[in-house]
Amino acid sequence: MSSVSKSLMGVVCLVTGASRGIGKGIALQLGEAGATVYITGRKATKTDENQKSPLEETAMEVEKRGGTCFPVVCDHKDDFQVDALFEKIKKEQNGRLDVLVNCAFSAFKYINDNMGKPFWELDPSESWDEVNRVALRNYYRCSSLAARLMVPRKTGLIVNISSAGGMFYFHNVPYGVGKEGCDRMAADCSVELKPHNVAFVSIWPCPVMTESVKETLDSTEQSFLRDKILEITTQDRYESQEFTGMGIARLASDPKAISVTGKVLLSIDLAKKYGYKDRNGKMPLDYRSISDLMSAKHPYVAKVIPGFVRVPKWMFAMPGNKF
Template sequence: MTGLDLRPAAERVVVVTGASRGAGKGIALALGETGATVYVTGRSRNEGDAPLPGTVGATAEEIDRRGGRGVPVICDHSDDVQVAALFDRIRQEHGLVDVLVNNAYVVPDHLADKGPFWEKPLALQDQFDVGLRSTYVASHHAAPLLVASGAGLVVNTSSFGGGCYMHGPAYGAVKAGVDKMAHDMAVDFRPHDVAVVSIWMGLLRTERTAAAFDADPERYGAMTALAESPEFTGRVIAALADAPERMTWSGQILVGAEIGSALGVTDVDGSVPTSPRGFLGNPTTWNSAVVD
């Protein structure tokens, strides 16, 4: 199979990590709407397991209602054994993965607090485990299955925090790290026609941001109009997976609003999100040198 011979969307096997709620849930729903089989991972089995609403089962059920097949998998992405078991199950059930979305992320308390990093809890380093390291581990276990697909796609969800100061050095290091992983993994995957990109998402209307908006409308009020739905990024990923020229973007950081516009993707309300590049800066560019 080549980039010009892509599997139909309804036959694809997709994995979205960290999809009980937030960006992951929106991405999983949008990809499920194409008819794909979507493995939904997360730690929330029952409502109340986390402070915010959402479970892997609820996301999977909504995928079913939208015409796809949702497969809920309880998986703690800080546990390598559980991650290995996830992909071993997929190997036994399907033998391949067409799309992997690395979205699992620990959002520590006080992440968005103002002030220098040393006045915030040391627990902010948890992002290095589920956020940075988890992206590498999931990609490692998924790699043979992506190669087996013949035309795979890996997406690391990221943000403008990879290029500007945002929420402090721990958050920035994780986002810059998954961006660089996408670039370097793309080098290894290119001979196998597997594309790897990092997508800088805009401000999303998630359960978490909705709570923040309600708690401090003076601080966030003007930002609500700029927010994207969590499903917008999923629509962008679906369009990338369908694009015969997807390998031309492999290894790059893509601004979600910009690549969405290029691929003719609109948000759930029909709007076209605006790129924050003008005030948050440009994505990192990489040197083309390859040192084995």
């Protein structure tokens, strides 16, 4: 079974940026585990007046999985809309919020359109805000508002969806700084939240085949992103949109979740810890696995390296060490 059977009944969750991509997959998995899930999207755009918007479609799928879902149109660039979102949850759920997943991200197209341009050739305010206003800045605001609901109840889980881009240069400067900030936010916030039994972690998904990635493959003939995506997808080792959600659903139901607070968790490590595979019955690319790392350029060598041989976490973190 892809999720923990109804282990989150009565649990109130918020997933930002859940109309598509990883956010949608997380919402579906939380719903499948029986949770009440609030989801946000920038707009309720409909391709046809007789059709549901992507946000509404996600809500319907969550409920088909067995959860209760409340779709909320929210532009996470707008502080007033974000504040209103948390007030809505507070009012409707009697001050209860158990899980926050910060997943909203709106810079995929901007990054691809400006790939290869050095930071000084881009408008500094525009490049920073396009990449980090909905991500890093909004993650912090949402986490602060969520903590106000969790701390009095002495329970809660906050998750930042981040990436290995915070460990070494990737895409552009604002992206790397933002991802490093997401990871450090989890580490520092956890110091103040742990005495109140509220856990805060940062999760790095494996390479994911989202709608945005598919659109890039379909519409871009030559780009850095396309080359990197194809390097992975030709191996058929990308994770589904729901794989990270499987881990979050299990972590949210784990009474010992506080033991990993402040840490960066890899989605593949969550799968190994809780003993599950992706929806297709396979394991995605493990970028701590020596065999997987070598499989693209040295497939014959990779075949003779046991799968359990993995890069230690302390060594995996060394590229990010500036001393």
